[in-house]
Amino acid sequence: MNKLWPNRDGHEPASGRDVHPAALGQGNSPPPPHDDYGPDEHTRLLPNRLDSTPYLSPDDPAVSPYNLWTVRLVRVVTVILTCLTFLWWVLLLVSVFVTPPGLHVRGSPFFSFSYASIAFFMLVTELLFFSVPSKSVRVLSIIAAMLLLVDTVVILAVAQTRHEELWVGAASVIWATLIAIWAVAADRTVQWGKSEEEERLTGRQETRRTLLEWSQVLLSSLSLAIIALVVLLMTCTLTLRALDSRLAPPGERYWVDEDKYQIHLYCSGNETNAVGEKVTTVLFEGGDDPVERGLWQFAENAVKNGSISRYCFADRPGMAWSDTAPSPLSASMASDALGETLSRAGEEGPWVLASAGIGSLYSRVFSSRHGQEVRGILMIDPLHEDLLSRVGAPGRGFRLWLQGVISPLGFYRILGALIKGRGSEDRVWGRSSYQSGAAIFAKLQESLVADSLTKRDVVSSRTIQYRTTPLVLISSGVQLRKDSEWEDKQRDLSHLTDNLEDWDIVKKAPHQIWETFEGRELMERRLKKLTRR
Known part of the structure; x- marks a missing residue:
């Protein structure tokens, strides 16, 4: 046989x-x-399907890229990177409220926080849809990586952005760039592992997807598309920041607080009169807006009209050309920074303090600590310390934090530049300055300690205020009619010293009294009287 x-x-x-x-x-x-x-x-080209072991079904759970140790290693590394990024994200979140040593940035801290958020959400998206790779995700990740690389170059190449972001912002954007590259490599590795296992266990690469897999691809692609759009908007905002850095400040910037940040100081006018005597300088303090917006023009006109001989103003931390300060920042800390700035600039007074709105609180603290150099105080519709609860309301603080988080996207700033033709002056100190991340951060800092540290500083300053200092109070009639409590507090402020010279109410003037002709004229007369004493 x-x-x-x-x-x-x-x-x-x-x-x-x-x-x-x-x-x-x-x-x-x-x-x-x-x-x-x-x-x-006669040789078989395909396996004997009748007698040999058959291939697995493509839907069999055993057909998985996780069978390969390379894919498993990539997932473990991705988990580790996610944990590290989350720790960095939490640290940057905390630094917005209380700045740890070495984590201070001189610009907006929301930029570095946004880059950390981008890196974290890219990694989370990669982990959620790890076993379902797709070409669209890889393409969108490559786009995000290229835009982040552009941001890295801008931050490191432009002197002003490098000065503002320091190592924290640079490290955050570099890390986000590397994470975007890693997301591309990880997705490509999983795609390779998936193809390998399908060929080995089913005999061919699977081209069809289940409804669940298509849903996962759609969600992952949508998530990456949103991240890519966010990075694009941040790149545009960062480009505007780089362009705005070409706008030179009118004054000089001085290092304060052990050279942690710089304060911008500008002075104009003659230091001596016709007989060589030193003149009294008006030291302006702005309200919610920088001095450059409104009060600067008023001061220039007052010098031209002969009402005053000389004036100075310093931008508070985070406003106009001044750097942001570490958190927390109270009125006494800001006053100390102002005093150090004046000292480094060689400005010794004597002073007449002219302040508006919430800026009057800073001037009052400064006056109590430099009483011998202060020849008079002019308060323009000032904020009373008992109303600081409005500034420090939790709801207002949350809104400011939320505005800060989305400020790197620069919606209004980009639209203002493209559609309304707004330039660098508008964005640095003009009508769009309140939209900058640094200005929002400054207001958030103000809100966080308004009803605690700042209120304590102002109340303490009242007890040591020189009682003989001449005082002039100018109130807004519109504000008095709108807010009955405001009138009571204005009356209380009229007793800040024992030498109240005038309390004027400009009936038709808004909170920014200098915006009306009557208000400007009255302010000039009162300043002229105070400086010529």
Whole structure:
């Protein structure tokens, strides 16, 4: 009887076609060795589906890229990167409220926080849809990586952005760039592992997707599209910041607080009069807006009209050309920074303090600490310390924090530049300055300690205020009619010293009294009287 030679897969042949010709020639003579002959027209091109082990179904859970140690290693590394990024994200979130040593940035801290958020959400998206790679996700990740690389170059190449972001912002954007590159590499590795396992276990690459997989691809692509759009808007905002850095400040910037940040100081006018005597300088303090917006023009006109001889103003931290200060920042800290700035600039007074709105609180603290150099105080519709609860309301603080978080997107600043033709002056100190991340951060700092540290500073300053200092109070009639409590507090402020010279109410003037002709004229007369004493 002829003996059948087994197939190459070790099974008996299914039919006589699989019997080797040599096995049919002589009884039980063994066939020649297997390697002595090559494939011919009878050799199977595909496995024997009847007798060999069949391939798995593509829907079998065993068909998974996780079978490969390379894919498993990539996932472990992604988890580790996610944990590290989350810790950095939390640290930057905390630094907005209380700045840890070494984590202070001189510009908006929301930029570095946004880059950390981008890196974190990219990693979370990668982990959620790790086993369902897609080309659209890789393309969007590449776009995000390229935009982040542009941001890295801008931050490191432009002197002003490098000065503002310091190592914290640079490290955040570099890390986000590397994470975007890692997301591309990880997704590509999973795609390779998926193809390898499908070919090995099912015999071919699977091109179809289940409804669940299509849903996952859609969600992951949508998430990456949003991240890419966010990065694009941040790149545009960062470009505007780089362009605005070309706008030189009118004054000089001085290092304060152990050279942690710089304060911008500007002075104009003659230091001495016709007989060589030193003149009294008016030191302006702005309200919610920088001095440059409104009060600067008023001061220039007052010098031209001869009402005052000289004036100075310093931008509070985070406003106009001044850097932001570490958190927390109270009125006494800001007053100390102002005093140090004046000292470094060689400005010694004597002073007449002219302040508006919430800026009057800072001037009052400054006056109590430099009483001998202060020849008079002019308060323009000032804020009373008992109303600081409005500034420090939790709802207002949350809104400011939320505005700060989305400020790197620069919606209004970009639209203002493209559609309304607004330039660098508008964005640095003009009508769009309140939209900058640094200005929002400054207001958030103000709000966080308004009803605690700042209120304590102002109340303490009242007890040591020189009682003989001449005082002039100008109130807004519109504000008094709108807010009955405001009138009571204005009356209380009229007793800040024992030497109240005038309390004027400009009936038709808003809170910014200098915006009306009557208000400007009255302010000039009162300043002229105070400076000529």
